[in-house]
Amino acid sequence: MARPATPGYACRECGWTSVKWVGRCGECQTWDSLVEQGAPLRTVAAVAVGATRVARPITQIGTESSVHRPTGIGEFDRVLGGGVVPGAAILLSGEPGVGKSTLLLEVCARLARAGERVLYVSAEESASQVRLRAERTGALSDELYLASETDLATILGQVDAVKPRLLVVDSVQTVSSALSDGAPGQPAQVREVAGTLIRVAKERGLPVLLVGHVTKDGTIAGPRLLEHLVDVVCSFEGDRQTALRFVRTLKNRFGPTDEVGCFEMTGDGIAEVPDPSGLFLSRSAAAVSGTCVTIALEGRRAIPVEVQALIVGTSAPQPRRVVNGVEASRVAMILAVLERRCGLKLSTSDVYVSTVGGMRLTEPATDLAIALAIASAVKDVALPNTLAAVGEISLAGEIRPVSAARQRAGEATRLGYSRIVDGDAGSVRSAIGVAFAAAPPETQTEIPAF
Missing domain, CATH: 3.40.50.300 (P-loop containing nucleotide triphosphate hydrolases)
Known part of the structure; x- marks a missing residue:
């Protein structure tokens, strides 16, 4: 039996209703989408279900058609x-x-x-x-x-x-x-x-x-x-x-x-590209300051990615912060932690942070590699090519454990990274000291104390 429709207007895109016509839907913000509710609303009568379509216990339903x-x-x-x-x-x-x-x-x-x-x-x-x-x-x-x-x-x-x-x-x-x-x-x-x-x-x-x-x-x-x-x-x-x-x-x-x-x-x-492990690493055989490798997760796949940082002194009132492949907000947070918790003077320098190969890093597990790359660039200490860093940095300067740590460590070991800096270091300051201690012998005399 038909009953009169509710007076007013409804959006034909999302169904939002209004008692009067407006030019723009208040829900989906679509212009000129409201139509008058003039058609009568009808009830739906039940229909007899055939034997082939009757509901069955879930345990009796096969999955052959979903292979x-x-x-x-x-x-x-x-x-x-x-x-x-x-x-x-x-x-x-x-x-x-x-x-x-x-x-x-x-x-x-x-x-x-x-x-x-x-x-x-x-x-x-x-x-x-x-x-x-x-x-x-x-x-x-x-x-x-x-x-x-x-x-x-x-x-x-x-x-x-x-x-x-x-x-x-x-x-x-x-x-x-x-x-x-x-x-x-x-x-x-x-x-x-x-x-x-x-x-x-x-x-x-x-x-x-x-x-x-x-x-x-x-x-x-x-x-x-x-x-x-x-x-x-x-x-x-x-x-x-x-x-x-x-x-x-x-x-x-x-x-x-x-x-x-x-x-x-x-x-x-x-x-x-079944194995993209080498696509996001630099081709330089010698260790270079301002670089650090992290193990990122893309889906269930662990991929090594090199993070590069460059620190340049400036006299500008507002130093530049340029990032590529990483989130600017996370880099700003890491810079604040390094300056406050580790004593690295960064407020008077331009900071450039980028990834190799166009890879985009969004997970917090890459924080430690970004911090080590920046510290390496500030102190001009080249980290060894066999070192990888994985860890999330808190505002207190602590290193938090990350998900799939065993998988990341296994991939790093498979690719020849013999030293992994992670949450076991305890703090960012300790992690920088551990990374600097593993630097090549020719730079040991220039390594600052951490």
Whole structure:
């Protein structure tokens, strides 16, 4: 039985309601999204459930249909938890030009060579453009079907005609549906397109890979509902100035969310980097002051990263603090601890801190390596190449233990780091003394007391 709707207006994007019309939604801040609640609200009657869909005990439900199928790219399979799952909806986002299309084209080619029929739908490029890239990267295969479509109904028709084992849509923001108003890329269109593709994926057991755009601040464009609808959300990260790329899992219903895949962009496409241990270390054989190696965790993978620091005296009233690859707030905190707890005069010097290879360090476990690099630069004492530092620094100058300490130590030992400075040193001052004591013999006479 119909009952009158509550008078007022509702946002068609997030559902926020208002008793009068306003130009901007008070919840999601979308302009011109409020519509009048004029349609009657109806109750939903219960529907008889068939025997095949009746609820069963969880112990009687099989998992055969959720087995991972490897794609042939080990680093991508690592991120997905072992491969793609039939019926899974996977969203891959990243900055423009970072290599999303190149990676997915390589995934399609690997599966096609294995005998799997794949449909790659490009809504941003023509079929000939994709063919040229596939020819350059060696991704040609007879089982790889290519279509350039922007209409959702036409894409569904292509799925019916090709009957693929994997569907790739590049990208979801450029596909439109006649069932929704607005231009492609608007939240309502993205929601309708993604919802229809995910429903088709679940009904047919067809894994679907969706490419998503990102906004200026790096978040996934479109309604937040898109991330809730899909099963896996991956972020493709990388700096255009470097060839290294990372694929991180932000959400995964079929595997862990702490895995990271490493890739390298080359002239022939994208290549896996199974062991990136040497990518973030300098090539200098001799010990240089102002450098220290730390063991960072990227997912479940321990990677050695070299931190470099340069201290230059200045007469400017406000010394410069320039960082690259590390957080400026953490560097400022470490500088304050070094000056207050260790007696290092830094308020009259420009401080430059950077990582090697474009690696970005965000975890607190790298604090001690940053502190040792700065202290080494201030005192011009070169730390040995066989020393690594891992530890979080508190404002009291203490070194706190970090997660996965055994894994970090094992990776450091495997790579030849015989001396590891960590929380056993007790304080930053003691850690600097231990590190300076391990310096090469030719600098021992210049080492200050700590």
